[in-house]
Amino acid sequence: MPPPKTSGALSVEAAIAGRRSVRSFTAQPLALEELSQLLWSIQGITGNRSFRTTPSAGAVFPLKIVAAVGGMGSTVLPPGLYSYLPQEHALLPRRIGDCRPALTGAALGQESINTAPLSLIIAADYEITRTRYRNRTERYIHMEAGHAAQNLYLQAAALRLATVAIGAFDDTSVREVAALPANFHPLYIMPVGHPPNIP
Numbered sequence: 001m002p003p004p005k006t007s008g009a010l011s012v013e014a015a016i017a018g019r020r021s022v023r024s025f026t027a028q029p030l031a032l033e034e035l036s037q038l039l040w041s042i043q044g045i046t047g048n049r050s051f052r053t054t055p056s057a058g059a060v061f062p063l064k065i066v067a068a069v070g071g072m073g074s075t076v077l078p079p080g081l082y083s084y085l086p087q088e089h090a091l092l093p094r095r096i097g098d099c100r101p102a103l104t105g106a107a108l109g110q111e112s113i114n115t116a117p118l119s120l121i122i123a124a125d126y127e128i129t130r131t132r133y134r135n136r137t138e139r140y141i142h143m144e145a146g147h148a149a150q151n152l153y154l155q156a157a158a159l160r161l162a163t164v165a166i167g168a169f170d171d172t173s174v175r176e177v178a179a180l181p182a183n184f185h186p187l188y189i190m191p192v193g194h195p196p197n198i199p
């Protein structure tokens with residue numbers, strides 16, 4: 001993907017003030033530059049020691065991001081599931097086809113997923129963190145997912161896009177639809193797109 005930008009038109013204060021959960025989107029696809037920026041905001045590499053845009057307890061980075069691109073969801077990518085590879089800042093194709101209806105079904109029929117050009121699934125491998133942090137694992141992983149989700153909210157706002165953090169879904173169904181390996185547990189589904197009220 002194109003390299004992410006580290007400056008933009010909106011201040012962080014304006015993004016914080018303007019952030020809102022949005023649940024319907026226009027049909028406008030996302031440009032590759034937008035996709036690049038959104039993924040980078042969640043788990044992109046920053047600095048020169050493999051640190052990332054969001055903090056991680058012990059810098060073990062247990063989160064995995066899967067991009068579910070809808071039909072006509074991207075200006076260049078075919079619909080399907082892609083894994084985000086932070087080190088390469090690249091998307092690895094995993095499964096071809098528009099999985100939005102199945103993902104919507106797995107999320108108790110939440111139509112925000114069906115209308116969004118893209119959904120980003122934040123999943124975690126708890127064992128990566130458990131090795132070091134034992135009984136604080138759940139606490140730390142859930143904090144990390146919150147950091148990642150908030151970055152996405154703010155990056156979306158800064159790009160005049162919008163998102164919503166979805167936590168209500170059937171874990172097993174989402175794992176199947178998103179083709180997650182057995183060790184990864186889905187924590188958030190975040191549909192992203194152009195909000196209807198901003199030109």
Ligand SMILES: Cc1cc2nc3c(=O)[nH]c(=O)nc-3n(C[C@H](O)[C@H](O)[C@H](O)COP(=O)(O)O)c2cc1C
Binds near residue numbers: 022112165167168
């Ligand atoms: C842990 C968590 C789970 C959530 N799950 C859902 C969800 O399943 N569906 C949804 O539409 N919004 C969900 N939300 C978004 C909240 O409804 C939203 O943040 C709240 O209404 C406040 O609105 P705001 O984000 O615009 O400030 C969730 C938010 C959090 C923090």
